[in-house]
Amino acid sequence: MSEKPKRRVALKVLGATLGAGAFARAMAPLASWSKDLSMGEFLQKHYSEMTPDEMNTVMRRLESNTKRDYGRDVNIRDIRPSEGVEFGYALNLSVCIGCRKCAEACHNENNHDRRTNNSYIRVLEMEQGSFDMEKGNATYTHAVPAAGKYYMPVQCQQCSNPPCVNVCPVQATWKEPDGIVVVDYNWCIGCRYCEAACPYHARRFNWTKPEIPAEEINPDQAYLSNRIRPQGVMEKCTFCLHRTREGRLPACLEACPTGARVFGNMLDPNSEIRWVLANKRVFVLKEDLGTDPRFFYFFDE
Amino acid sequence: MRPLFKTLPPLDPNAEKESPVLSYPRFLIHVISRATDGGFRFYALMTLLTAVALVGANAWANQLKDGMAITGMTDHVSWGLYIANFTFGVGLAAGAVMMVIPAYLYRSRDMYDVVIVGEILAIAAIIVCTLFISVDMGRPDRLWHIIPGLGRFNWPISMLTWDVIVLNGYLVINLHVAGYLIYMRFLGRRPDKRWYVPFVFLSIFWAVSIHTVTAFLYSGLGGRPFWNSALLAPRFIASAFITGPVFVILLLQALRKFGNVRVGFGAITRLYRIAKITVLVNLFMFGSELFTALYSGGAHASTVQYLFFGLHGNTALVPWIWTGLGLNIASALLLHLPATRAGNIYLLNIACIAAFCGVWIEKGMGLIIPGFVPSTLHEIVEYQPTLTEWRITAGVWAFGFMILLIGLKIAQPVMTGAIRAREEEDKENNPEGRRRRVSERFTEAFGAAPDKEV
Numbered sequence: 001m002s003e004k005p006k007r008r009v010a011l012k013v014l015g016a017t018l019g020a021g022a023f024a025r026a027m028a029p030l031a032s033w034s035k036d037l038s039m040g041e042f043l044q045k046h047y048s049e050m051t052p053d054e055m056n057t058v059m060r061r062l063e064s065n066t067k068r069d070y071g072r073d074v075n076i077r078d079i080r081p082s083e084g085v086e087f088g089y090a091l092n093l094s095v096c097i098g099c100r101k102c103a104e105a106c107h108n109e110n111n112h113d114r115r116t117n118n119s120y121i122r123v124l125e126m127e128q129g130s131f132d133m134e135k136g137n138a139t140y141t142h143a144v145p146a147a148g149k150y151y152m153p154v155q156c157q158q159c160s161n162p163p164c165v166n167v168c169p170v171q172a173t174w175k176e177p178d179g180i181v182v183v184d185y186n187w188c189i190g191c192r193y194c195e196a197a198c199p200y201h202a203r204r205f206n207w208t209k210p211e212i213p214a215e216e217i218n219p220d221q222a223y224l225s226n227r228i229r230p231q232g233v234m235e236k237c238t239f240c241l242h243r244t245r246e247g248r249l250p251a252c253l254e255a256c257p258t259g260a261r262v263f264g265n266m267l268d269p270n271s272e273i274r275w276v277l278a279n280k281r282v283f284v285l286k287e288d289l290g291t292d293p294r295f296f297y298f299f300d301e
Numbered sequence: 302m303r304p305l306f307k308t309l310p311p312l313d314p315n316a317e318k319e320s321p322v323l324s325y326p327r328f329l330i331h332v333i334s335r336a337t338d339g340g341f342r343f344y345a346l347m348t349l350l351t352a353v354a355l356v357g358a359n360a361w362a363n364q365l366k367d368g369m370a371i372t373g374m375t376d377h378v379s380w381g382l383y384i385a386n387f388t389f390g391v392g393l394a395a396g397a398v399m400m401v402i403p404a405y406l407y408r409s410r411d412m413y414d415v416v417i418v419g420e421i422l423a424i425a426a427i428i429v430c431t432l433f434i435s436v437d438m439g440r441p442d443r444l445w446h447i448i449p450g451l452g453r454f455n456w457p458i459s460m461l462t463w464d465v466i467v468l469n470g471y472l473v474i475n476l477h478v479a480g481y482l483i484y485m486r487f488l489g490r491r492p493d494k495r496w497y498v499p500f501v502f503l504s505i506f507w508a509v510s511i512h513t514v515t516a517f518l519y520s521g522l523g524g525r526p527f528w529n530s531a532l533l534a535p536r537f538i539a540s541a542f543i544t545g546p547v548f549v550i551l552l553l554q555a556l557r558k559f560g561n562v563r564v565g566f567g568a569i570t571r572l573y574r575i576a577k578i579t580v581l582v583n584l585f586m587f588g589s590e591l592f593t594a595l596y597s598g599g600a601h602a603s604t605v606q607y608l609f610f611g612l613h614g615n616t617a618l619v620p621w622i623w624t625g626l627g628l629n630i631a632s633a634l635l636l637h638l639p640a641t642r643a644g645n646i647y648l649l650n651i652a653c654i655a656a657f658c659g660v661w662i663e664k665g666m667g668l669i670i671p672g673f674v675p676s677t678l679h680e681i682v683e684y685q686p687t688l689t690e691w692r693i694t695a696g697v698w699a700f701g702f703m704i705l706l707i708g709l710k711i712a713q714p715v716m717t718g719a720i721r722a723r724e725e726e727d728k729e730n731n732p733e734g735r736r737r738r739v740s741e742r743f744t745e746a747f748g749a750a751p752d753k754e755v
Contacts, residue, residue, distance in 0.1 A: 012337055015344075019351060026359035033366040037442060046446075046453050122678060133679040134603060154678060163523065169461035170446040171453040187453075189446055190439020193461055195379040199524025201678045204376050205439065208368030231368045232439025289523045 036069075046171070047184040047224070058186070059223055066228060070212060074219040076227050079245045081178035087239050087294065088179075088266035088273045089250075090282060091153060094300035096260040098123055098144040098151030105255030106155075109240060110226040111218055113210035120237035121155040121252060122201060155252070156181065156202035156237035157285060157293030164194035164203060164236075173234070179266075179294050180239050182224040188233040195234065199286050200293075203236045239263075266294070309718045311489025328487050336707045342559065346706070350699045357696010360689045361436050369439060371689050377682035378673040380437070382690045385665030386697070387433035388515060389544070392537060392664055394426035394471065395512040396545020398504050403571055405501060413723060415549060415568045416501070417715050418556070420479040421708035422549065423508070427472045429701035436693050460518045467511045474504045479712060486715045512537045525672045527604040530593075536586045540660045542579040546572040547632075547653035554650070556709065562716050565723065573636070573649060580633040580656055587629075587663070600679075607681070608671045617683040618670055625662030632656035 044050075044058060059076040066074050103119040112118040124136035128148045136152070145151065162181050165173050172188040175181050195203045209231040221227040222242035229235045240250040244263070253261040264273035276282065280298040313327060339347075364371055374381045400419040404412035435441055446452035447465060456462040478500050485492040516534035523529055550572050556562040594605040606612055611619050635641060635652035675681050686694075 008338070015348075022351075022355050023358065026355045027362045029359070029362040029366040033362070034442075042442060124678060134600075134675065136679060138678065138680050166458050167461065167522075169455050169459045169465065170443075171455045172446070187443070187446060188440065189443045191434075191437065191461065192379045192439070193459075193518075195376065196672070197522050197524065199677050201376070201676055201680075205379060206368070207370035207372075207374070207376075230440075232365075286524070291523075 036065075041186065044186050046187050048174075055223070062223075062227060066217075070214055070217060070228065072214040072217045072219065074217065074221050074227070076221045076223055077242070078223045079242055081176050081180070081241075081245060084265075084267055085245075086179045086266045087158070087244060088264065088277070088296065089158070089239065089294065090262040090273055090276045090280075090296040090298060092260040092262070092300060093150055093152060093297055095258045096123075096151045096153065097258055098125055098140070098146075098149070099257065101255040101257055102153055102252035102261070105251040106237070108216070109218055109243075109251035111210065111212055111221070111228045113206070113208070114213070114216070115211050116207075118204060120202065120204070121153050123151055123153045125149050126152050152297070153252075154200055154202075154285070155295070156239075157200050157291065157295040158237075158239060160292035160294065161290060163197040163199065163289075163291060167193045167197040169193065173236075176241075178245070180241055181236065182238055182241070183234050183236060184224070185227070185229050185233045185235065190232040190234065192234065199289050199291060203234055206231050206233055206235060309486070309489060309714070309721070312487045312714060313489075324488065325484075328484055331487060332483070332711050335711050335713075339710070343706075343710075347703060350703045350706075353699035354696045354703065357693045357699065360692035360696065364436070364689055364693065365441070371687060373685050373687045373690060375682055375684070377676045377680060378670060378684035380669055380673070381684055382666070382686040382694055383433045383437040385669040386694055387430050387437070388668060389661050389665045390426050390430040390433060390701075391468070391512055391515045392541040392660070393544045393548060394423045394430060395508040395538070396541035396543070397422035397426060397549065398471075398475065398508040398545075399542060400545050400549055400572065400575075401501055402505055403575075405498070405505070412568055412571060413719050414565050414716065415553065415572075416719070417479055417482055417712045418549060418552060418709065419545075420475045420504070421712055422545075422552070422705060423475045423504070424472060424479060424708060425701045425705035427468055427475070428704055429697055430468060431472075432697045432700065433694075436697065460514065460521055463514045464511075464518060467507065467514050471504065471507050471511050474500055474507055478504060479708070482715050483712055486718055508541075509538065512541050519668075519672065522672075524677050526599075526601040527594075528668075528672045530590060532586055532590055536583065536590070537664070539579055539583040539586055540664050543576055543583055543656050544660050546576040546579070547656045550576070550653050551650065551657075552709075554646075556716075560709065560713060562713060563720050563724075564716070565720065576653070576656065577636045580629065580636060583660070584629060584633060587626075600675075603675055603679075604671045607674050608667065612675070612681055615674075615681050615683050617685055618666065618674070621662055622667045625659050625667050628655045628659030629663060632659055 264271035
């Protein structure tokens, strides 16, 4: 080998070393990102594939993570749907006054990020005599109800034919037997295709790690609903399944001061929701899209 | 049958005598040394690209740590610059291989020169696409969830799983074709047609599929009127037939100038002819979309109004789309100017750059962002990419460029062999033939072709 190729090889090695060093330095922020990631979490199976024992281990780990990161003891459960139950929700637009108590209750119940004031419910202030959402406004700040306006809260419509479930590439979101569309926050890869597919702006992404003071955390949590979500995954309204699957009502309904909200089991002929569906002229949002929602709206008069 | 690739002496003198078990590792060493050897200009360019890629890598690491809140994206506009570039990149990848059609379907000899260029551009572009998807993911640590068999692959209902299949399949096909041709050149053997021609045909069909499936990702969403159009997939294909040719036209000239590859001007001429038609088809389809949206009104119209004129004082996309449209129209005019047709290479190059940038805007920011504005509840939340997003985007493209450069460097002996075969055939069959006349216009503009090789 002559002198020149040797020098060239030496230069290549030097270049590669410098490059590798620079790469390690560029990627240094990953160290603090990955310190929260455990092997158990990395290898965790899909919700539907876990045995009760594995599920239990995961929930205990999540509880201890919450204690570590947020300083609060919480109770995370896995509550399954009951036979013979399909939930439905109806909202009386004639009595809704747009106070956003429902959105606030959702914010607190579901352990939403405090900085962004996130909620699964958006209340649209609509113009009397029009159903055009384009004339609606979701960011009003004046006293309600305003003259010439009516109010339309929109949350997940728990579609029977949910576009968000169809598009998910990894089955991280699915429809439960009781009709609730849920997300496995530990399986979601954060591609946000479901957020693009949803016609109701019902899905939210955790753009950052949620920030909640320990004393404001709701400790009554379920794996598929209101446990504190990790950074970088999707979340959505679950009809408060940690409450409703145990016979309680959704937080948004309990908070409503006007009684505009009606919730219940659509398979129970004596339920209030069945009475509303039978006796009121109900409609669903964007029916033309074929999503077949379980969330109904109606006017009284 | 014409010889597509000429048999040249092997790059490795011992290769003929040995079994592949021995020659293949040496082939890999040869490839690595070719990839890392070059003049001062090569090292300078690679250092620059590495630096930009590292800035991007650092921005991405920070985005993972702090969350995607440091991007301009929100729950209202949940896809941004990354997915815009992904969409454009798929077009580039598809367009690159569709350049191979004239070579095989119409037996255009000039185009044999660019077969391997198209394959390598496709490989680089697909890697760019994959990276853009990866940097857009909130949880790249869970990437294994999408691996069939290992995770839960929601196939066939999710269009995204189709995209995973077609993009990865496309990468494998092109790696095979390019790798095989380079390996055969290394051994000094004439490539066996059975081992690459079927795959070249497959890659042509596959190229159409990657861009169709990517269009279906968007057009299948009923809740997004701007995307929910049957014309989206044809538009994607039309614009792929712009970006592919114009990029290869520029690339071939660069190869000629800096790479000592005697690329025939016949290839450039043919690519120019393709682009001349496709810029018009693309503009026509774009106009059809605008007419349908604006004339009938409704939700579709408000998006288009936002895009072109702004809505209720929100005008973030207006400068983008007018720049994009202006560039597209300018490129169409330039490509059809008599001076360009007469062989003015500078006008052609300006037209190519304009077309490339114009499609980048139209297919990128001009397509993805208006899908989200107004939102599904008709709220208007605007989107502007942040510095983090620009850094990551620049880093991904820089990395893609590195792959392209290295790929072309490795493939240079293959190109040289193909070109020499064509030139000799030209001399034998058609010394002063008509077919050469068109390309001579470009040759004159360029001056004499350099005759030294490698």
